[in-house]
Amino acid sequence: MFEQLSERLQGGIKRLTGRGVIREADLDEALASVRTALLEADVSLAAVRTLLDSVRVRALGQEVLDSVSPGQQVVQVFLEEIRTLLDGDPDKAPAPFLATAQQTPQVVLLVGLQGAGKTSLAAKLALHLAREGKKTGVVSLDLSRPAAAEQLEKSLARARALDEKAGGKLVYLARVEDAQLAKTAKAALAEAKRESLESLIIDTAGRTTLAADLMDEMRSLAKIVSPDEVLLVADAMTGQDAVRTAQGFGEVVEISGVVLTRADADGRGGAALSMRHASGQPVRFLGVGESPEALEVFDSDRIARRILGFGDLIALVEAASRSAERQDAEKADRTAKRFHKGKFDLNDMYEQLQAMSGGGLLEGLLQGLPAAVRKKAGGMAPSDKELGHMLAILSSMTAEERRRPEVLQASRKRRIAKGSGTTVAEVNRLLKKYQDTRTVMKRLRKSGDKGLQGLLGGQPAAALGEDWQKLIPPR
Amino acid sequence: MKDKKPFALWRTALAASAKRFASPPDESLEELEERLLLADLGPSLAADLVAAVAADKKQKTAKETPRLLLLAAALLERLHPATAALPPPRQAPQGTPLALLLIGANGSGKTTTTAKLAQAYQAQGASVLIVACDTFRAAASGQLEAWARRLGVGFRAAPEAADPAALAFVGMESAVREGYEVVLFDSAGRLDNEAPLMDELAKIKRAIVKAANQAPASQHLEEKDFLTTLLVLDATLGAAAVAQATRFSQAIGVSGLVVTKLDGTALGGAVVRAVAATGLPIVAVGLGESAEDLHPFAAGAFVAALLGLEGELLRRFQEQLSLYEQA
Secondary structure, three states: OOHHHHHHHHHHHHOOOOOOOOOHHHHHHHHHHHHHHHHHOOOOHHHHHHHHHHHHHHHHHOOOOOOOOHHHHHHHHHHHHHHHHHHOOHHHOOOOOOOOOOOOOEEEEEEEOOOOOHHHHHHHHHHHHHHOOOOEEEEEEOOOOOOHHHHHHHHHHHHHHHOHHHHOOEEEOOOOOOOOHHHHHHHHHHHHHHOOOOEEEEEEOOOOOOOHHHHHHHHHHHHHHOOOEEEEEEEOOEOOHHHHHHHHHHHHOOOOEEEEEOOOOOOOOHHHHHHHHHHOOOEEEEEOOOOOOOEEEOOHHHHHHHHHOOOOHHHHHHHHHHHHHOOOHHHHHHHHHHHHOOOOOHHHHHHHHHHOOOOOHHHHHHHOOOHHHHHHHOOOOOOHHHHHHHHHHHHOOOHHHHHOHHHOOHHHHHHHHHHHOOOHHHHHHHHHHHHHHHHHHHHHHHOOOOHHHHHOOOOOHHHHHHHHHHHOOOO | OOOOHHHHHHHHHHHHHHHHOOOOOOOOHHHHHHHHHHOOOOHHHHHHHHHHHHHHHHOHHHOOOOHHHHHHHHHHHHHHHHEOOOOOOOOHHHOOOEEEEEEEOOOOOHHHHHHHHHHHHHHOOOOEEEEEEOOOOOOHHHHHHHHHHHHOOEEEOOOOOOOHHHHHHHHHHHHHHOOOOEEEEEEOOOOOOOHHHHHHHHHHHHHHHHHHOOOOOOOOOOHHHHEEEEEEEEOOEOOHHHHHHHHHHHHHOOOEEEEEOOOOOOOOHHHHHHHHHHOOOEEEEEOOOOOOOEEOOOHHHHHHHHHOOOHHHHHHHHHHHHHHHHO
């Protein structure tokens, strides 16, 4: 859902790339088009202002580094600010989901507008917790929508059918039918204790924040069940109303996190920024499909990068793993390790091109690159003919030249062109492609304090090495 | 209505009324833009409208008119062609009942709208059959069945995971056979980027048309003769409203829009963008959870709420609106 936003943003920032220094007028012009892009992506007006103000101040105040262009620097600032917006104050980083829960069972209360997707989410979240090994129950306290409880029961049954092992830990609590919500809620809590549940997920009726009686009802419900987490469930396609909804719910109950449903739509994902900004609480999960498994833990780093079009390094690594399967295990392992260390020379490129028959690491790599770079390099996935030329050029180089491409001066290039039956221009094009790839890889590694590790979901590099072994089938 | 002339009249009338109303300080163009953005009109339509107001303000007749009212007029101008009524029920003796198919994204409010439409047609004295073609969502038919029981209208459903097109066929067939005047087809929610699910909707439509033509008295009926397809749009949507309206109408054809959840904090401005992009009319709005909460779309009230008109400005707007509607 974030691709469109990222393309629009890049269009705005591109004006700055290729300039020697950041001039205020240039920056303002770039920021104006970024503002339009953000608004078109449904980012709330308030969040847009916060973001642009901080980017402006930081970008203008920053010393221009020699190694990167001002445009790149602004992109970097943007990335950091979007991540800050998504993560909140680093000093007040929220504990992981349910980490601070004290009581047994832990109670998760789901609230939101009508049709936000609370009931489907209840089943997904239950499966998620059951897979963590927790005996998890769900109960519907939606007394107004017809067949709401029946829907939850059936959704849970689907989750159970999907995963036999975790399914054994899933419990549907039939609610006591009572016109009074308070009595039903208390009975559900008692039942949860009798069942010795470790977690209890409570689904509630959808409500608009303008309905005072329903908001009062929610307030008293929260008092009765004293939840460890209150998740505000909202449609990822929500527009500016995200702010009013987040504030409206936040005034009545203590929201501890946000879940965005239908994040698999082609929406532009602005709601993630708006909700975070307006609620002050982290986005915890994304609903990404109709299956009970279609739940993703929200990763702000990954999203921030996608928004800015840095490509998605994880998708890239996945692509790499697919190509790795087709390669000699040992060689692939070496490439993978080098890749994780951020090393990538012409020898690697040569190897990848050789392995490339309809999708090797390089292609994956190129797919993972920002749109702008991809365009700049021009039709990155090479045709068979181009591939042949590229291989010819690379094989006309010495191993040393491939290891240290910087030694390639004009006379060497002429020799290589002659040897491969190509032209110096083609040699240069190949080197350009290599440079673009390498630049972005480096930037990906350097940018952000968490760097590559953060991007890969916080796994230490060593553990990743093991994962890589697993990804490659034994011969 | 599509004629621009009445709006010229409107502007003159607005100017003439200036002396009788105390106006708050005029808003700047930036403030107008902010109102529009906060209401999900989107940056490009907001810019268009603000530019239109700026141009209007330069006209002699509009000099004294507050910009906010000029904006309200400009918005109304864009929305007026987009109003339409629900089709009337077909008379049973003619053979084929009026069929309405409800489509839209998950959670947009199709099922509740189906129930509300059943109530609305029933209140007009029509006999109504509901066919629960959402065979996917857990307990979707249970939800509709409860509504049908409550309202006392006919109801057909199929087991979960059954082919919705097959159910639509059977539903239409029995509606014809049993002499219903209105038949409502609910459908499963789907996102507009799911091509196979769009095809499924087209198939449901074909099934309904085919079944209608089974009746001996009604040969060669075409879709437009009796079938109305309503896209249900959630008022809280942002840019996705435009994508949904465009894609659903391209993929399967849509006759009109129903805007739901306008009783909440959402102002529904994205619907104006959807209307601008597709030219589809808004046939009804949902303003609550009970069966009676479906209303005809009132462009004036919608605009007033969207711009947050209040006090003197609102009274002035309303006065001009009624004058305009008489004209």
